[in-house]
Amino acid sequence: MAKPLPTSQPPSARSTALAQQAGLGEWKGYTYSPPQGLGHGRFRDWRLTLYVGGVTVTGGDEGYEGAFGWRDTRVLSYHRTLNGGLTDARYTLLDPRGDGVNIGPGINAIPRSTRQMIGFEDVVNGAAFYYPNDWGTYLDTCITQVQLPLDAARLQRGETLDFGEFKLGPNGIITRKRRATWAEVAKVTTYDGRVNFDNARGRSAIDPEMIAHIPNFKVFYSLCHHMSGSASG
Structure with missing residues (x-):
């Protein structure tokens, strides 16, 4: 049918x-x-x-x-x-x-x-x-x-954004187990249903997470790209 x-x-x-x-x-x-x-x-x-x-x-x-x-x-x-x-x-x-x-x-x-x-x-x-x-x-x-523009403005004002497992702040990312400054996050990528946060040595700056478990993932991903990119120049 x-x-x-x-x-x-x-x-x-x-x-x-x-x-x-x-x-x-x-x-x-x-x-x-x-x-x-x-x-x-x-x-x-x-x-x-x-x-x-x-x-x-x-x-x-x-x-x-x-x-x-x-x-x-x-x-x-x-x-x-x-x-x-x-x-x-x-x-x-x-x-x-x-x-x-x-x-x-x-x-x-x-x-x-x-x-x-x-x-x-x-x-x-x-x-x-x-x-x-x-x-x-x-x-x-x-x-x-x-x-996205509303959340970006909140970060610029120094607020912390809540994305479930992840808290995004003006200085970095915080999870239940780890934290990293934006300067420590060299690359944010997705692979096989997960989002990955690598440092300059290619190691995990923050533990990977399932994309399906992150609310408003496209907003989250865009913010991470912007903040890590601006931090690394």
């Missing part, structure tokens, strides 16, 4: 009310649905609706409702490919209170200790919406465009 294209029908009344309450602005013209076949019955009526200022996720019989704006949403994403094709694209959306929902195909198994560091316990398991490359890219791009 072919995947249904995102609908151009107006959002549901539930989605519209959530978007208005959260100040998400105009509808972007895209609403995504999940698979409709056997084994997906409980998610049949779930919808992911895109707005200029965020997204809403509405459930069917479960009655789930969530609105996520670009300015204060945290997202964790897990991607897995097989033979060049995307098999898993699971996104965990968290609001400022730590409430949230998992959407997209696959499973992002986040250890309890990591969840506690980020500031949430359990979230609702939502639908595996079609076209995660499309809406997932939209999520990541919009969150990064809005939050």
